Amino acid sequence: xxxxxxxxxxxxxxxxxxxxxxxxxxxxxxxxxxxxxxxxxxxxxxxxxxxxxxxxxxxxxxxxxxxxxxxxxxxxxxxxxxxxxxxxxxxxxxxxxxxxxxxxxxxxxxxxxxxxxxxxxxxxxxxxxxxxxxxxxxxxxxxxxxxxxxxxxxxxxxxxxxxxxxxxxxxxxxxxxxxxxxxxxxxxxxxxxxxxxxxxxxxxxxxxxxxxxxxxxxxxxxxxxxxxxxxxxxxxxxxxxxxxxxxxxxxxxxxxxxxxxxxxxxxxxxxxxxxxxxxxxxxxxxxxxxxxxxxxxxxxxxxxxxxxxxxxxxxxxxxxxxxxxxxxxxxxxxxxxxxxxxxxxxxxxxxxxxxxxxxxxxxxxxxxxxxxxxxxxxxxxxxxxxxxxxxxxxxxxxxxxxxxxxxxxxxxxxxxxxxxxxxxxxxxxxxxxxxxxxxxxxxxxxxxxxxxxxxxxxxxxxxxxxxxxxxxxxxxxxxxxxxxxxxxxxxxxxxxxxxxxxxxxxxxxxxxxxxxxxxxxxxxxxxxxxxxxxxxxxxxxxxxxxxxxxxxxxxxxxxxxxxxxxxxxxxxxxxxxxxxxxxxxxxxxxxxxxxxxxxxxxxxxxxxxxxxxxxxxxxxxxxxxxxxxxxxxxxxxxxxxxxxxxxxxxxxx
Numbered sequence: 001x002x003x004x005x006x007x008x009x010x011x012x013x014x015x016x017x018x019x020x021x022x023x024x025x026x027x028x029x030x031x032x033x034x035x036x037x038x039x040x041x042x043x044x045x046x047x048x049x050x051x052x053x054x055x056x057x058x059x060x061x062x063x064x065x066x067x068x069x070x071x072x073x074x075x076x077x078x079x080x081x082x083x084x085x086x087x088x089x090x091x092x093x094x095x096x097x098x099x100x101x102x103x104x105x106x107x108x109x110x111x112x113x114x115x116x117x118x119x120x121x122x123x124x125x126x127x128x129x130x131x132x133x134x135x136x137x138x139x140x141x142x143x144x145x146x147x148x149x150x151x152x153x154x155x156x157x158x159x160x161x162x163x164x165x166x167x168x169x170x171x172x173x174x175x176x177x178x179x180x181x182x183x184x185x186x187x188x189x190x191x192x193x194x195x196x197x198x199x200x201x202x203x204x205x206x207x208x209x210x211x212x213x214x215x216x217x218x219x220x221x222x223x224x225x226x227x228x229x230x231x232x233x234x235x236x237x238x239x240x241x242x243x244x245x246x247x248x249x250x251x252x253x254x255x256x257x258x259x260x261x262x263x264x265x266x267x268x269x270x271x272x273x274x275x276x277x278x279x280x281x282x283x284x285x286x287x288x289x290x291x292x293x294x295x296x297x298x299x300x301x302x303x304x305x306x307x308x309x310x311x312x313x314x315x316x317x318x319x320x321x322x323x324x325x326x327x328x329x330x331x332x333x334x335x336x337x338x339x340x341x342x343x344x345x346x347x348x349x350x351x352x353x354x355x356x357x358x359x360x361x362x363x364x365x366x367x368x369x370x371x372x373x374x375x376x377x378x379x380x381x382x383x384x385x386x387x388x389x390x391x392x393x394x395x396x397x398x399x400x401x402x403x404x405x406x407x408x409x410x411x412x413x414x415x416x417x418x419x420x421x422x423x424x425x426x427x428x429x430x431x432x433x434x435x436x437x438x439x440x441x442x443x444x445x446x447x448x449x450x451x452x453x454x455x456x457x458x459x460x461x462x463x464x465x466x467x468x469x470x471x472x473x474x475x476x477x478x479x480x481x482x483x484x485x486x487x488x489x490x491x492x493x494x495x496x497x498x499x500x501x502x503x504x505x506x507x508x509x510x511x512x513x514x515x516x517x518x519x520x521x522x523x524x525x526x527x528x529x530x531x532x533x534x535x536x537x538x539x540x541x542x543x544x545x546x547x548x549x550x551x552x553x554x555x556x557x558x559x560x561x562x563x564x565x566x567x568x569x570x571x572x573x574x575x576x577x578x579x580x581x582x583x584x585x586x587x588x589x590x591x592x593x594x595x596x597x598x599x600x601x602x603x604x605x606x607x608x609x610x611x612x613x614x615x616x617x618x619x620x621x622x623x624x625x626x627x628x629x630x631x632x633x634x635x636x637x638x639x640x641x642x643x644x645x646x647x648x649x650x651x652x653x
Contacts, residue, residue, distance in 0.1 A: 018473065019144055020480035021132050022456050023184055023463035031145030033110045035083065038140050039070045044082030048090050050120040055232050057086060060127050066487045067134055068141045084130070087116040088123050095300045096121070096236050098431070102186070103151035106130060108143050124234040125150070125184050132182075132484060154414065154432030156393050157462035158187030158238075159455060162439040164194035164249070165270065165534060167216035172444045174229055175489040179452055181233035182488050183459035183481070188230055189305065189434055191240045192218075195248035195267035195275070196534050200239075204294045205287070207253025212266060220298055227300065238357065239299050242307030243288070244277035244341050251275055257284055259315035259322060268533045270440045270524075274314040279341035280325035289348050296352035303372065304354035306345055308362035311338055339364035346371060363390065374434065383418040386429040394419075394433040398458055400450050401438045401524040405548045406457040406478060407471050413461060432462050441527050443538040445495055450547055452492040453482035475553070499544035503590040511581035512591070514573065515598050516541060517551040519633040527632055541594050542632040552636030559640045562647055568612060574605035574637075597630035604641050611645045619645075 019030075041064065043057050058074045065072045079085050093100060104117040104126035115126045129150065133143045159180050161168065177188060192199045198212035201219045209217040218226070230237050243250075247257075248267045255262030259278040267273055278284050296304060313334035316322050322337075331337050342364060346356045350368075357372040360381045365388075373392040375382040376399075385392045397412030414433045415422075422430075435455045442450050457478055460468065486493050500509045500516055521527075521542045558566045578598045585591045585598060604626055607619050626638050 018477070019133055019146070020135075020477045020484075021129060022474075022477045022481045023460035024465075024468050024477075025129065025148045025150040026465055027149040029147045031109070031147070034137065034142040034144045035108050035110055035113055036137075036140045036142055037064065037068060037070070037083075037134055039072060041070075041072055041083045042075075042077040042081075043084045043086060044079040045076045045086045045088075046079060047086075047088040050088060050091050050123075052092070052120045052232050052234070053086065053088050053123050056124050056127050060084075060131065063131060063487055064134065067131070067484070070141070082112070084113045084115065086123055086127075087114070088120055089116075089118045092120040095302075096231060096234065097302065098236070099155040101151075102155075102184075102234070103149075104129075106146070106148040106150070108133070108146050110145060113143065121186075121234045124181065125152075128182050128184060132481065152184065152186075152463045153465065154430075154462050156187055156432035156434070157185045157459060158189050158393070158432070158434035159185050159451070160189035160191060160240075160395065160434050160436040161451075162191040162194065162437060163199050164191060164197040164439070166439040166443055166447075166538075167197065167199065167214075168439070168447065169444055170218070170222055170226070172447060173226055175491070176448065176451060177226070177230050177233055177235055178488040179448075179455070179485055179490045180235055182485055183456045184463050185435075185455070185459050186235050187434065188235050188237045189240060190226075190237060191242070193241045193249055194246045195273055196270075197266060198249040198252075200295075202291060202294060204290050205254065208250060208291075211253035212249035214266065223298055236301045236303075237299060238301050238303045238305055239295060240305035240307055240357075241291075241295065242309070243345065244279060244308075244338065245272070245275075245311035246307060246309065247277055248273060248275045250277070254287070257287060259319050268535055270528055270533070272310045272312055274312060276311050276313070276315050277341070278319070278322065279316075279337055279344070280319075280322045285344050285348065288345060289351070292345075292348050293352050296349070296354050302355050303357045304349050304352075305357040305374070306342070306349065306362065307359060308338070308342060309359035309376065311361065313337070336364075338362075339367070343367060360385075363388075372431070376436070379414075379417040379419045382414070382430065383422055383426075386419070386422055386426040389429070391429045391431050393431050395436050398433060398435045399438070400435060400454060400547070401441065403521055403523045403547055405553075406454045406475065409454055410457040410461060410471070410474055411469065412458075413466065415466065433458070435459075438524065440524055441521075441532070441538065441543070443543070445491075445499065446538060446543050448490045448492040449495060452485055452490055453478050454547060456481050456485070479550070496544065496546065499539070502539060503541065503544070503588055504584055505588060507584050507587070511577050512584060514577045515581060515594065515601060516545055518549050518555075518574070518601060518635060518637050519545050519597060519630075520549050520552075520636045521545050521547065522629050522632045522634065526629060530632060540590055540631070541597075545633055549636040552640065555637055556640045556643075559644050559647065564612060567644065568609065571605040571608045571612070574601050575609060576602075578602035593631035594633070597633060597635060600626045600630065601635055601637075604635065604637060608641050608644050611641075611648045614648070616645065616649065 061072045061074045101119040102121045104122035106126050107114045117123045198208045199217045202208045227237050251258040251264040259276050342362045349356045355370050360375050360377045369389045373385040373390050376395050378396040382392045394414040414430050435458050437451050581598050585595045
């Protein structure tokens, strides 16, 4: 690694060989010993005052108190006796901007820690690094002696959260902002409208939220609260209002916006639907001018997302007035009609002082170059947008609802594949990327477990040097950071057992947890095939199971090493679990559907034990069947059982 280096200079024996940092810093050098964190820990500040720095220092103390259990006191102290000195050279922008300096330098010795940055944003990033360095030592909590010089690779590092398909209360949004800050993500993309709900108060057009939200929406005061909360953590808030498609919830209160007569109702199913705004009527743009003006005044960020994805054009084809409009204006097809709509909306967004952002489909040849393209279709359209002079961000490959592993997500890069062939000037237009959490199959209870910890691995891709790609190192650090993320208020770990207890009632959950630990939920497409809707309760095993099974990953590592004693212990546990679990599965209406998965897990374990003992029989048909979904979950150890069979049947050299 040419840009990434680490020197291990005789660190104390108890210290980890590599600190549990994520994202990994641009430059790090380890030293001897470390700084003790005890109840006398305090901070001092020098430099240009900034309210965000003061607030962040207070959060640091509060989180340290949670992590350590120590009674710590907030407030800045005399620099001479402070354990952590914070120096900020200048005040940040009054409204956080894309590309503001986020670099910092952190030096920790056994006597003192010093954090310095040119901008408050760098201080915020450095404080999160400091928190990640805190570990229990032989005599106290301690921060390893280290020198870190760090800065992000990309200026746009986002998390997209869909609150339309399933409503996410304010506390869910806030705790995920805290999680974002912990791993240095800096853009919260708030997906506020879609077919299934319009989630923000409009004082100018109140029927949007009154009739399009089922009563679940954010007041404008709550929106301001989120924006301020995010700003304190160095996070920009970009709103998205999807148009002209994915807009059914708009039409419940204002059917005159649509391309076909109403009445309309909030959509309960998921997918792509026909309703779309009428691009041929001036009244559509007059309405959008008023609405965008209202929202632009509410959201201070420079960017405004207009959606633009998945417009099927069915209503446009069937509307005689729209077809006549297309002929009159020599618009040849639906793609060009959407381009006309996008250009008109972009002019409105610009009028209200914002830059337009949209999904791939908004790209058209004659649009102004200040539009930002968010690509959900891949590096190829992102590269094409950059060649045409447009800035862009990558979301393809970062869809959390696809249920891909952290390692798969980790290896997707905004500047690889087609984008790697761009010129230097074109590459500079790739601003970064966004993790996407679509909410068809998440609730306030399990959403954290779908976002975290996998988003921390993606955050490293956006922040760290491109060559930082060691999967084993990533997983080791990810597991440690995942545990620390709970101290920031996230529930991705703590929500698990209560969800299992709900299904088990007053029965012990030990055997249920053994099954739950080795299954994984199906991806969104597979769950759609089961005809789930917005009103389907998310209280089954598929909803409680973690996005990827750590137990299955650990077992795969044992098979790779052929650790026979440990493999055998796991297989015996799984083989015998079905008999213990069966009475509970038969008793609970929420668990009856999981009986086949439990029985298949037992048989898989039996096959594994037979393989270890050299008593192999042809099990290919069963193994193929076991790979299929069981009540929308998959048994994650099947590939390892197949590999185990392969390993024990390999000819010996």
